[in-house]
Amino acid sequence: MNSQIKNILLICFGGxxxxxxxxxxxxxxxxxxxxxxxxxxxxxxxKVAAEKNCNVSKVLTFxxxxxxxxxxxxxxxxxxxxxKFDIAISMGKSIxxxxxxxxxxxxxxxxYATNKLKFLYTKSVKLNENQYAAKMYFDLLKGLxxxxxxxxxxxxxxxxxxxxxxxENFLNENNINLEKDKxxxxxxxxxxxxxxxxxxxxxxxxxxxxxxxxxxxxDIKVILTGGPDDKEDIDIILENINKDSEFFINAYGIxxxxxQFGAILTFSxxxxxxDSAPMNVGIGVGAPTVAxxxxxxxxxxxxxxxxxxxxxxxNLDCAPCLWDKRKTTCENLTCLKQLEVESVLEKVLxxxxxxxxx
Numbered sequence: 001m002n003s004q005i006k007n008i009l010l011i012c013f014g015g016x017x018x019x020x021x022x023x024x025x026x027x028x029x030x031x032x033x034x035x036x037x038x039x040x041x042x043x044x045x046x047k048v049a050a051e052k053n054c055n056v057s058k059v060l061t062f063x064x065x066x067x068x069x070x071x072x073x074x075x076x077x078x079x080x081x082x083x084k085f086d087i088a089i090s091m092g093k094s095i096x097x098x099x100x101x102x103x104x105x106x107x108x109x110x111x112y113a114t115n116k117l118k119f120l121y122t123k124s125v126k127l128n129e130n131q132y133a134a135k136m137y138f139d140l141l142k143g144l145x146x147x148x149x150x151x152x153x154x155x156x157x158x159x160x161x162x163x164x165x166x167x168e169n170f171l172n173e174n175n176i177n178l179e180k181d182k183x184x185x186x187x188x189x190x191x192x193x194x195x196x197x198x199x200x201x202x203x204x205x206x207x208x209x210x211x212x213x214x215x216x217x218x219d220i221k222v223i224l225t226g227g228p229d230d231k232e233d234i235d236i237i238l239e240n241i242n243k244d245s246e247f248f249i250n251a252y253g254i255x256x257x258x259x260q261f262g263a264i265l266t267f268s269x270x271x272x273x274x275d276s277a278p279m280n281v282g283i284g285v286g287a288p289t290v291a292x293x294x295x296x297x298x299x300x301x302x303x304x305x306x307x308x309x310x311x312x313x314x315n316l317d318c319a320p321c322l323w324d325k326r327k328t329t330c331e332n333l334t335c336l337k338q339l340e341v342e343s344v345l346e347k348v349l350x351x352x353x354x355x356x357x358x
Contacts, residue, residue: 004086005032005033005035005036005086005087006035006036006037006086007036007037007039007083007084007085007086007087008029008033008036008037008038008039008085008086008087008088008089009039009040009041009080009083009085009087009088009089009104009106010022010025010026010029010038010039010040010041010088010089010090011040011041011042011088011089011090011091011092011097011100011101012040012041012042012046012050012090012091012137013041013042013043013062013064013090013091013092014042014043014046014091015043015045015046015191015193015194015277016045016046016048016049016191016258016277016280017276017277017279017280018046018091018133019040019042019046019049019050020049020155020157020277020280020281020284021133021134021137021155021280022091022134022137022155023053023134023155023156023157023284024134024137024138024153024154024155024156025089025137025138025140025141026038026040026053026055026056027055027156028138028141028146028153029055029087029089029141030055032144033087036086037057037058038055038056038057038058039056039057039058039059039060039083039085040053040056040058040059040060041059041060041061041062041080042059042060042061042062043061043062043063043064043065044061044063045065045191045193047059047061048257048258049258049277052157052258052259054158060076060079060080062076065193073100076100077100077103077104080100080103080104080105080106081103081104081105083104084105085104085105085106085107086106086107086108087106087107087108087109087110087144088101088104088106088108088109088110089109089110089111089140089141089143090110090111090140091111091112091137091140092111092112093112093114093115093127094115095115095116095117097111097112098111098115098117098118098119098120098121099117099120101120101121102117102120102121107122108122108123108143108144109121109122109123110122110123110124110125110140110143110144111124111125111140111143112124112125112126112127112140113125113126113127114127121143122143123143123144124143125139125140125142125143126139127139129300130299130300131299131300132152132299132300132301132302132303132304133300133301134153134154134155134303135148135151135152135153136300138151138153152303152304152305154283154303154306155280155283155284156284156286157262157281157284157285159259159262159263159266159285160259163259163260163262163263164263164266166260166263167260167263167264167266167267168267170251170254170264171183171264171267174249175246176221176249176267178267181221182219182220182221182269182352182354183220183221183223183267183268183269183270184215184220184221184222184223184268184269184270184271184272184348184352185223185225185264185265185268185270185271185272185287186208186211186212186222186223186224186225186272186273187225187226187261187271187272187273187274187276187278188202188203188205188208188224188226188230188233188234188237188273188274189202189226189227189229189230189233189234189274189276189278190202190229190274190275190276191229191276191277192228192229195229197328198328198329199295199322199328199329200294200295200329200333200336201274201275201276201293201294201295201296201329201336202233202274202336203274203292203294203336203339204336204337205233205234205236205237205240206236206240207339207340207341207344208233208237209236209237209239209240209241210240210341211272211341211344211345211348212224212237212241212248213240213241213242214341214345215247215345215348216241216242216245216247216248218349218354219247220247220352221247221249222247222248222249223249223251223264223268224237224238224248224249224250224251224252225251225252225255225261225264225278226252230252234252238250251264258277258281261278261281262281262282262284262285262287263285265281265282265285265287266285266286266287268287269288269351269352270287270288270289270290270348270351270352271287271288271289271290272289272290272291272292272344272348273289273290273291273292274291274292274293274294275291275292275293275294275296275298275301279291279301279302282309283302283303283309286308287308288308288309288351289302289308289309289310290310290311290312290344290347290348290351291309291310291311291312292311292312292313292336292339292344293311293312293313293320293335294313294319294320294329294333294335294336294339295319295320295321295322295326295329295330295333295335295336296320296322296323297320297322297323297324298311298313298320310347310351312339312343312344312347313335313339314335314338314339314343316334316335318330318334318335319334319335320335
């Protein structure tokens with residue numbers, strides 16, 4: 001029967017991090033149906049994460065954020081129907097999901113049983129949001145008869161030899177001794193779209209600068225990274241750190257894509273970041289990670305029972321609040337503003353097996 005499955009559609013509407021968290025589903029589908037062609041339907045902002053997955057044959061995009069019109073949906077449906085999919089699987093809770101899968105013409109249609117149109121699926125799956133997101137997506141495979149209860153999937157990002165070589169050359173050019181130096185990669189930013197939606201998950205750039213200065217004083221090689229959306233914060237950080245330190249390396253604007261960023265992480269001792277796509281890249285390449293959390297739930301975004309990946313946050317009665325209680329972050333942002341540099345530094349040094357003497 002597996003040999004009869006030739007065309008598979010996987011839909012993951014969300015950010016870069018969501019697509020990375022969907023990787024275990026992609027890999028398992030390819031393992032189950034090795035002769036199949038997998039098409040992914042994603043938002044334009046996440047196209048690069050879908051394209052870099054070696055098990056994906058084709059990537060389609062649909063811009064949900066740009067308020068698509070009826071004609072846009074009709075064009076998409078027509079495009080999907082011409083592919084003649086054998087199986088279509090989609091994350092998402094909205095009423096649009098079962099309708100889209102049904103109209104795609106796919107023979108088998110699998111999604112979460114979250115609305116009245118679930119009868120349009122050939123198999124619906126109970127949604128459990130109180131778990132690691134990659135596991136939540138992986139549960140969709142129950143619709144194919146897979147027992148996912150004892151499995152704890154973690155995304156895996158495969159990097160090319162060229163990217164690994166590029167990172168090795170970059171580190172050598174910056175006089176980093178891979179055998180002796182302690183290397184910490186700092187990525188302070190989150191996506192621009194989250195900021196525009198008043199979803200603030202980033203720490204103060206002044207606190208980032210303070211953390212970097214503490215690490216530099218301990219002769220730790222600090223590599224500062226970031227994307228175009230992070231320029232404002234990066235500028236403030238650079239104004240408040242000892243840029244002349246022999247232990248500081250500014251990689252902002254040097255890494256051109258997620259692969260190069262991920263390749264640097266493979267040589268580092270630790271990634272320090274916030275809840276963001278770079279965090280998921282760190283997890284995907286298996287880099288030890290300390291992630292700062294405020295309004296979001298680390299239990300849903302970091303793999304459990306894995307000491308490599310650690311969240312640092314303060315305990316508040318009101319946190320985490322985002323998505324479960326609110327759709328935007330509050331003005332107070334106590335969960336981030338009261339998280340002190342010393343607390344993050346302590347966790348970072350603990351991961352590096354170093355003593356914390358602030």
